[in-house]
């Protein structure tokens with residue numbers, strides 16, 4: 426038995442082999458579809474990440490509704506992946522579906538605002554506390570634009586990120602720390618960015634390292650998730666956010682909080698739940714019920730810089746170097762207004778939080794029953810397990826706690842029994858349509874899987 430994560434590698438390999446065979450037997454049509462699609466798309470998928478599941482080929486979706494997926498072979502799944510947060514408020518929500526269908530019939534994209542923009546702006550300001558807002562089509566873009574605006578506002582170039590972060594495919598952030606030195610992030614294609622000029626990276630929760638990195642006063646912004654979520658969950662330690670805000674203020678550095686995942690915490694995200702006070706705020710993925718959209722908010726000071734740079738002169742608005750043709754169109758605004766107003770409600774969060782607690786308790790019990798050196802963390806509606814006895818202090822440590830083959834074996838075992846976790850790590854999300862029986866199904870199958878791994 427491995428001393429680190431409590432499971433013998435031989436058991437993991439045997440389980441993987443058996444589960445791949447089982448998958449192929451029960452997913453023949455998905456296999457044929459993928460085979461055919463390979464003729465026109467690399468790996469037979471429209472986005473290469475869709476081949477990132479532990480399956481020999483991806484499950485081909487037939488339909489998604491509420492918290493349930495059905496594939497083309499007729500298999501159904503309790504969906505805890507929820508589009509890796511994109512569908513955190515459930516699939517095919519009837520209220521959003523109706524509003525979106527109606528808006529498509531009335532026109533989707535015109536380069537004009539609609540009255541929905543007023544309601545969306547007011548609701549974002551009320552919910553997240555920042556006065557001014559703009560839209561983007563993805564959280565990646567919102568982060569890019571927020572960084573750009575931070576540069577405009579400060580006259581500085583660098584962005585500081587935390588080791589192990591993910592903020593989308595934002596070129597300047599694709600770095601990591603190795604032996605204390607900044608390196609290109611492994612697995613990321615070269616992008617001609619001169620990182621020494623554009624970027625600094627430090628470990629999360631390390632106040633002295635942050636202080637040293639900001640001391641030169643050459644960093645435009647710190648871009649941070651309030652709790653790291655893309656390497657497993659790395660909680661912010663007591664006092665860290667106060668130190669982060671204090672150091673950024675003292676050095677004239679802007680703070681961008683990216684809540685794209687941590688919106689699981691509550692209706693106002695981690696920011697409202699913990700009284701954070703960022704200069705810019707980014708949120709994407711789930712907020713328009715599946716229609717591509719993201720928002721970024723800013724303080725009055727930052728908005729002044731934004732307005733200066735995008736000034737209107739001789740009947741022309743300066744392009745500013747950011748934005749996009751489909752951004753903030755009528756369809757997106759209607760989807761946003763409906764999702765914010767009628768789906769991301771306090772009641773929905775109460776339901777999601779209670780189920781996440783049930784999920785968390787179930788996993789913790791299985792871990793305790795087998796005395797495994799694993800732990801489970803809950804962030805509102807999100808639950809994540811990791812193969813270490815305690816939560817990591819930072820991204821570097823979290824990476825060491827990942828065991829890709831073990832993760833793949835568990836995910837595949839669950840998938841073959843109708844439970845879907847996100848393919849990227851052991852993350853489970855609850856949506857308003859998730860039921861107690863969905864959670865019980867996961868707990869039971871997870872317990873059986875662990876019994877196979879640790880007899």
Ligand SMILES: Cc1ncc(COP(=O)(O)O)c(C=O)c1O
Pocket residue numbers: 563564565566568591592593594650655683684685686709710
């Ligand atoms: C914290 C965070 N920010 C931004 C993004 C980028 O989102 P998108 O891929 O929708 O652009 C992600 C994606 O996982 C994320 O986790």
